[in-house]
Amino acid sequence: MFHKEGYKIIVISLVIFTGLILVANRFLDKNWLFYLIAIVLGVLLYLVLQFFRNPERTAPNDTNVLTSPVDGKVVVIEEVYEAEYFKDKRLQVSVFMSPLNVHVTRYPGGGRIAYSKYHPGKYLVAWHPKSSTENERTTVVVTTDKFGDVLYRQIAGALAKRIINYAEEGQMVVQGDDSGFIRFGSRVDLYLPIGTKLDVKLNDVVKGAQSIIASI
Numbered sequence: 001m002f003h004k005e006g007y008k009i010i011v012i013s014l015v016i017f018t019g020l021i022l023v024a025n026r027f028l029d030k031n032w033l034f035y036l037i038a039i040v041l042g043v044l045l046y047l048v049l050q051f052f053r054n055p056e057r058t059a060p061n062d063t064n065v066l067t068s069p070v071d072g073k074v075v076v077i078e079e080v081y082e083a084e085y086f087k088d089k090r091l092q093v094s095v096f097m098s099p100l101n102v103h104v105t106r107y108p109g110g111g112r113i114a115y116s117k118y119h120p121g122k123y124l125v126a127w128h129p130k131s132s133t134e135n136e137r138t139t140v141v142v143t144t145d146k147f148g149d150v151l152y153r154q155i156a157g158a159l160a161k162r163i164i165n166y167a168e169e170g171q172m173v174v175q176g177d178d179s180g181f182i183r184f185g186s187r188v189d190l191y192l193p194i195g196t197k198l199d200v201k202l203n204d205v206v207k208g209a210q211s212i213i214a215s216i
Contacts, residue, residue, distance in 0.1 A: 003104055005164055005181045006052025013048045017041050047099075051183075054104050057209035059176025063145045065199075065215045066108045067176060068206040069152050070188045072097040077202055082191050085115055085141055085151055090191040093198065093213055095206060097186055105165075105180040106209045107142060107173045108190060109150055115141035116167040138165040138180070142173060146216050151191040154182055176209035 002010060020041055028034035059067055076094035097103060118138045136156040141149050154163050165180040173179070182188075192214055199212040206213070 001054050001056065002049070002052045003054040003178075003181055005183070006048075010048060010052060013045055017045050050100060051103065053102060054178075055102060057106065057176055057207070059106070059174075059209040060212075061110065061175050063110070066144075066147060066150060066190070066192070066213045067106070067209050068095060068200075068211040068213050069105050069108045069179070069190065070095050070097055070206075070208045071102040072187070072206060074200050074202055074204045074206060075187070076189070077198065077200075079194060080191075082151065084117075084139055086149070086191065089194055090151070091194055091196050091198075093190045093192065093200065095188050095190075097182070097188075102208065103182050103186070104178055104208060105152075105154055105182065105188060106176050107167075107179045108152060108175070108213065109142055109144040109147060110173060110175040111142045111144040111150075113140065113167045113169050113171045113173060114143045114149060115139065115151075116165065116169050118163070118165065136163060138163055138167075140165065140167040140179065142167075147196070147214070148193060153189040153191070154180060155187050155189065156182065 021038060024034050024037050072095040074093060075096045076092055078092055079089055080092045082090040120136055138154045139151060141151045143149050154165060156163055162183045167179050190213060196214045198214050200206060
């Protein structure tokens with residue numbers, strides 16, 4: 001199953017792959033160079049398909065927990081000052097996605113969208129300390145029953161050139177539902193109330209909609 005944001009790129013990739021294989025077959029007579037080209041093209045096509053995969057995930061749909069919004073590795077856990085929405089100290093948990101991770105973004109908790117805003121910006125590497133405030137990004141706040149306002153921020157990386165965000169202010173959303181997509185490597189930051197009990201630690205590998213980030 002593939003994400004709808006990848007349909008166009010997948011079709012274009014298949015057409016290019018087929019065309020190049022036909023040309024190579026015609027002029028190279030299936031010698032070693034033909035097979036080398038076929039292998040390289042096959043690997044590239046496989047990577048495109050891997051990037052846009054959208055596996056079905058069943059979230060716990062539990063108001064007492066927050067799930068990871070994306071697949072990846074936990075690279076930051078620290079108290080920071082969040083200047084855009086809360087304007088006070090929050091507990092930041094950041095998940096870094098490599099180009100091989102599933103890049104679907106999912107709501108960490110259910111509730112009402114209180115805030116949703118896009119910010120143009122730079123394309124620093126996703127693990128750069130200033131990427132949270134200087135890179136292209138979207139900020140979304142979900143008002144949940146148990147955790148109050150939970151902010152997550154999609155952040156573009158050096159390769160990510162398009163952030164898709166489906167969250168609209170006033171919309172009611174369900175934990176684990178598709179909230180957007182980021183193309184080609186990036187990270188997502190979660191901002192939680194100080195004192196929130198975390199169920200992850202640095203360098204943990206997490207899965208969107210399934211791994212528990214925090215619980216009550």
